Structure formats: C-alpha cells, structure tokens
Amino acid sequence: MSKGDGIYPDDLKYTKEHEWLAVQGGIGTVGITHYAQSELGDIVYVEVPAAGSPVVGGEEFGTVESVKAVSEIFAPISGEVLQVNPQLAAHPETINKDPYGEGWLLKIKLADPKELDSLMSAAEYRKYIEEEAN
Amino acid sequence: MGDGHRYIPASDAEREAMLREIGVARIEDLFASVPDALRLKAPLAIDPALAEQDLWAHLESRSRENRVPASGSQFLGGGAYRHHAPALVDHLIGRTEFYSSYTPYQPEISQGTLQAIFEYQTLICQLTELDISNASMYDGASSLAEAILMAERMARAGRVVVSDRIHPEYLQVCRTHLANLDIAIVPFGAREDGTADPEAARRALRQAKTSALVLQHPNFFGCLEEVEALAAAAREAQAHLIVAVTEPVSLGILKGPGRQGADVVAGEAHSFGVPLSYGGPYLGFLAARQAFLRNLPGRLVGESRDVDGRRGYVLTLSTREQHIRREKATSNICTNEGLCALIAAIFMSVVGKGGLRELAVHNHAKAAYAREALGSVRGCALPYAAPIFNEFTVRLPVPAAAAVERLADRGLVPGIPLSRYFEGMERDLLVCVTEMNARADIDRLADELGRLG
Numbered sequence: 177m178s179k180g181d182g183i184y185p186d187d188l189k190y191t192k193e194h195e196w197l198a199v200q201g202g203i204g205t206v207g208i209t210h211y212a213q214s215e216l217g218d219i220v221y222v223e224v225p226a227a228g229s230p231v232v233g234g235e236e237f238g239t240v241e242s243v244k245a246v247s248e249i250f251a252p253i254s255g256e257v258l259q260v261n262p263q264l265a266a267h268p269e270t271i272n273k274d275p276y277g278e279g280w281l282l283k284i285k286l287a288d289p290k291e292l293d294s295l296m297s298a299a300e301y302r303k304y305i306e307e308e309a310n
Numbered sequence: 311m312g313d314g315h316r317y318i319p320a321s322d323a324e325r326e327a328m329l330r331e332i333g334v335a336r337i338e339d340l341f342a343s344v345p346d347a348l349r350l351k352a353p354l355a356i357d358p359a360l361a362e363q364d365l366w367a368h369l370e371s372r373s374r375e376n377r378v379p380a381s382g383s384q385f386l387g388g389g390a391y392r393h394h395a396p397a398l399v400d401h402l403i404g405r406t407e408f409y410s411s412y413t414p415y416q417p418e419i420s421q422g423t424l425q426a427i428f429e430y431q432t433l434i435c436q437l438t439e440l441d442i443s444n445a446s447m448y449d450g451a452s453s454l455a456e457a458i459l460m461a462e463r464m465a466r467a468g469r470v471v472v473s474d475r476i477h478p479e480y481l482q483v484c485r486t487h488l489a490n491l492d493i494a495i496v497p498f499g500a501r502e503d504g505t506a507d508p509e510a511a512r513r514a515l516r517q518a519k520t521s522a523l524v525l526q527h528p529n530f531f532g533c534l535e536e537v538e539a540l541a542a543a544a545r546e547a548q549a550h551l552i553v554a555v556t557e558p559v560s561l562g563i564l565k566g567p568g569r570q571g572a573d574v575v576a577g578e579a580h581s582f583g584v585p586l587s588y589g590g591p592y593l594g595f596l597a598a599r600q601a602f603l604r605n606l607p608g609r610l611v612g613e614s615r616d617v618d619g620r621r622g623y624v625l626t627l628s629t630r631e632q633h634i635r636r637e638k639a640t641s642n643i644c645t646n647e648g649l650c651a652l653i654a655a656i657f658m659s660v661v662g663k664g665g666l667r668e669l670a671v672h673n674h675a676k677a678a679y680a681r682e683a684l685g686s687v688r689g690c691a692l693p694y695a696a697p698i699f700n701e702f703t704v705r706l707p708v709p710a711a712a713a714v715e716r717l718a719d720r721g722l723v724p725g726i727p728l729s730r731y732f733e734g735m736e737r738d739l740l741v742c743v744t745e746m747n748a749r750a751d752i753d754r755l756a757d758e759l760g761r762l763g
Contacts, residue, residue: 221604241604246629248638 183210185276189252189292190301196276197252197295199286204253207280208240208271211305216242219268224249224282229257231284233291238281240271253291255284377718382751384723385680387701387742388530389450389477389556390592393669394745395583399656408652417624423648424623427611430655437558437658438575439566440597445609446651447594447643450578451483454524454554456607456641457576457596458484461522461550462493463605463640469494470522471514473506475529476554478731496520504533504694504703508543515547522574523547526554527567531728532677532701532740533694534564541571550574557581558595559744560699562670574598583657584650593650604630607641669745673700676752677743683756684741689763693738701742703728707763710739717758724755 188196194212198205213219224238231237231251238249260282263270271279296304320328325337334340341349360368384392402408407422417424427445434443447453458470472481474497485495496517498510506525515523523544527535537553544551553567555577567575579593580586598606604627612626632639661669677700685692689707706713710727717724725741732738743752 223604241629244629246635246638 182276184298184302184305186298188276188298189295190298190304191250191252191295192304193248193250195249195252197292199289199292202286202289203258204255204284204286205280206252206282206284207275208249209301210275212240212247213272213275213279216240216245216247218243219271222264222268222271222281224260225257227257227259231255231257233294249281251284252295253284254287256287257282258285259283377721379718379721379723382747383721383754385725385741385743385747385755386723387532387557387744388726388740389479389578390586391557391559391581391700391742392586392744392746393559393581393583395585395653395657396660398660399583399653402656403649403652408649415625417622421623423652424611424625426652426655427609427646427648428613428623429659430651431611433655433658434579434595434597437561437566438555438572438597439568440572440575441568441600442603442606442610443595443597444606444646445611446579446646446648446654447596447608448647449580449590449592449594450554450556450576451477451480451594452487453576453578453594453596454480454552455484455487456594456643457552457554457574457598458488458493458522458524459491459641460596460598460602460605460607461552461574462491464602465519465521465548465550467519467521467549468492469496469518469520470524471496471498471511471520471549472523473498473500473511473525473529473535475500475504475506475531475533475535476524476526477530477556480526480554480556493521502694503696504531505529505535505696506540508536508539511540511543512546515543515549520547520549522550522552524552524554526556527564528557528560528699528701530556530740531694531703532698532742533696534699537565537567537570537572545571552576557699557701559666559670559673562666562668563674564670564699568597568599574602579654580650582654584653591647591650593647593654595654603627605640608643609646670699672745673743674698676700676745676747676749677702679749680741680743680747680752680755683752684759687756687760690759700744701740704739704741704759706737706739706759709736711736713739713759713762716762720758722755722758724759 188198190196194209196207196209219240219242221241225231233251233254235251236248237251240247240249261280431443447456470493472495488495496514498514499507501507511523523540525535525540527537529535541551550573551571552574553572555575558577558579559581575597577595579595584593610626611623614622614624616622628634630640632642632644677698681702684690684704691705693703693705711729714724714727725739728735728738728740
C-alpha cells in the first residue's frame, strides 16, 4: 500500500481489536491488520453487514472465520456501510495475501470525523503489538 | 462411612483428607447454605433393602400388574410410532467400530463413527430434499426449537408465526426454549378440513416482520398440509419456512419438504429403527438450505482428504461450537444422538429408497382402511376431511378418555384422547395405524368402538 514496512503502514489508523482504517474524502476503508490475519491463520469466511447498514464505532459488526477460530470484528468508526468488498465471498484468503490492499472488508461513510482521534497511529499500534507480545 | 455406601469408591480416610484440605469438619457442613427448614432431618422413609432374589420376585410380581396389549392392538401415535426394525440394525450397531455413542473429536481413531454420521446426514438431506443436515439432535421437539432459533439468527425479527396444528408438546418445548428470549410465538389457525390455513398465516405474517413460519406435516391431527401454499405465504413475507416432521416414514411417499419450499425441516426420526422405550431416547433431525450452513446448531461431519489424498471424515465448522467459541457459539448444543443416528442410517440403508416407499404405502393404506372402518361405526364421525398419512382423528359418541380406559380392559389401546391437550375435543381420539397393525386388529378396533355408543 504505502509507506512503512508493509506491516504497519504509516497512513492508516488502528484499533486495539486489530482493525485498520484509511480515510479519504469522508469515506473510510476498513480491514483487519497484518497481525490479525497472521494470528488467525487461513481465513475461510467473512461476515459483514450489507451496504446501507449503520455501524457504531467500537461495536462488533461482523466475524472473520479461519480454520482455527471465529473472531469478531469491531467498527473503528461510526457511519453507514457504502460498499462491501465483493471479492471476499469467493476469495476470503485475499485477506491473508493482502490485508491492507485487496483484502479490505468494507467502506464506511463517516458520521463524525472527530472519532478518528481515538484511534492509534502506526507507531502507537506497533508499540501496542510489541507490548502485547511481551 | 457405613456399609451403605459400598459402591462409592472414596474411603473414609480419603474423605477426611479431602474435608481437611478444604477446611470443613463434616460433609453436612457443605450443605450449610441450604436453609435449615428445607433440610431432611431423618433418613428417607423407605423400606429396608431387599436381598437380590427377593427384589427380583418383588419386581416380577409388580410387572404382572402391567397391562401389555399385543403389538397389533396398539394404535398410539402422536409423535411416537411403532415400526418394525430389521434384525440387521441391532446386529450392526453392536459392532465395536461403533461403540462410542458420542460424536468423536478425534478423526484419527473415529473414522467408523464419523463416516456413519456423514452417511446419516446424507440420507436426511435426500429424504428432506435439502442441502445440509447436522449430526442429529436430542429429539424432534428440541430440534424444532433450535430451528426457530436458527431462523432468528438469520432474520432477527423477534417473531415467529406458528400453526396451531403442530404437536402441542413440541409447542411447549419451543415456548420453554424461547421463554427468556425476545422472540414472540404468534399462533395461526386451521381450516375446517383440519389443515393450517394459508390465509390465516398470511394475515399473521402481515402484522409484523417475522423470522419464520412454522408448521407440521403431516400435522398433529394427522392431516397432510398444503405445504406449497404455506411456503408461498412465507415467501411473500420474506419469512423462512420451517416444517416439522414427527413421522419421517411419511417422506417415503410424500414430496420432500425442501422441494415444496421449506427452508428448514426439523423433526423426529426415531421411526427409523429406534425402539420405543419409556421416554426415549429419541432422535432429532435438522436439515436446511445451504444458506443456513454457518447458523446450523450442533455438530456437522464433513468429508475431506488426508495428507496422502485418501478420503476421510472430520467434524467440520467446529470453530463455531461452544467448546471453542464459548458464549458466542452458534448454539449450546455440543453433542448429538450418535447411536440413534447410527441406527437410523443403518435402517434407511437396509430398507432402501424402494423399501421406504413400500413401508410408507403400507402405513397409508392401512390407515386409510382404518379411517373408513372407524368412520362408518355407528355414532363415530371423522371431523377432518383432509388427506392423511398414517394417523387420523375420529370423533366418538362418548368421551375419548373414558373409551380408552374401557378398551384397555379389552386389551386394546385405541389411540390418544385429544382432551389430554385441547379443550373442546373431549370426544376426539387420535388413531395411528402402522405396518404393525393387521387388518384383523383394525376390524376388532372398529368392532369394540361400535359397542361404546
């Protein structure tokens, strides 16, 4: 995608639940982080709300299922779902291959850009992961 | 401890060590939280133990008080059906490959059981004409409750519309399961011919968003439902159609509910070789369309390949089960009726598609004969005109419960008095006829009922 080492891209915002958010023109693209997909292992199924559904920042809005486990995913920010990644129904493994690019989950029309302040920067998220590991 | 506890392995010394360890003086102290008034102060008022031989003599004498009519003289149905099981069934389930009655976690040592469950699932899918089946459930009633919960997980309307022609005990179990959830059970009524009314279903569905329309086919009173008309009503309202089947032998001649528009079929499959015992075990089955796969409760066995490319069977989608997902699991059901599912799979394989059809035709022909015979008994009437499978309702000239008592003295069990479940049906008797009843048995039943008036 962009700057950084590919594991913690600089231009993204992060949650403690390991989702990322990229914002452009009031529209946020959401996915799960490199760390999340590597912890889950081979992803086989994704469940997210359909376009038009409202989501609330910090609340559970879907699940990602791997061969090992089913994990909840949390909305980084409030808004309305504009689009769901159409590739994931047939090719959920795209998330493993390219978590920050082709493997995005959905696009959200932001309700309140101020919510962005509560999310972590790449540096903060990297520190968070390293502390978790210890 | 006295010698009254010789089958409990802990010794007095071990007991004392355990009490010391947890800091309690006496075992009774463990029950200190039970209010004093509720505690029994004296030993249970029961007779002293009998010697083994005396106990046998006692039980034999009591058992002679049972009134056990000949198999052909019983006409009980209503969710529990008498059928013949080929001797092969009993022989095969005794094989050591199948000894565990539980769904096994470890495919390395459980290929026999896993393959049998996979075949059971396949047969249930063929029978119901649906895409997926789980590894079985406790019984038909809890399976129906799980079907409703599954439809709710999909649609989240908090409301299901249920035919008043379903088994009243199934309805009761569903009410218990849903009691503390925000899911309303809205009943809808029947037509004069005894079948669920599609127009009444439509009216109920129109009132509010609904997750599922629920019916039983054949229904509790024996009538065949117009499944396709009811499916259309469900479709219009974007509700899932759940069909309960308490007598799966009927599927030997009836169209699979899946082909008639059912999204989910939940029911009882003990008819396939599981003997009727006092209270069970029964065999719940649950099948659905592919779209329900990740919301299907219970276990699911899948076919896979091992590292050498050989066919093998494994538990699949366990990631959604309770032992992994805890409170977020799809359902609380983490087990199945493995042995009963094995029995059903063997029964269906032994009988085969043609055999099941033949069995169903026999059941239907005998029940139709009985319905005509009983309907022409003086004073008896047939309250419902709809077609039947192997059960029907007959209205007697006298209260049905009293008639059952009188005929019991004559060595006959004529059916279930519907006053047991419903008000205003005092004279109605639910009669079931299977391959176990000979024509002479049916003629005798008609004859005895003729003497009631």
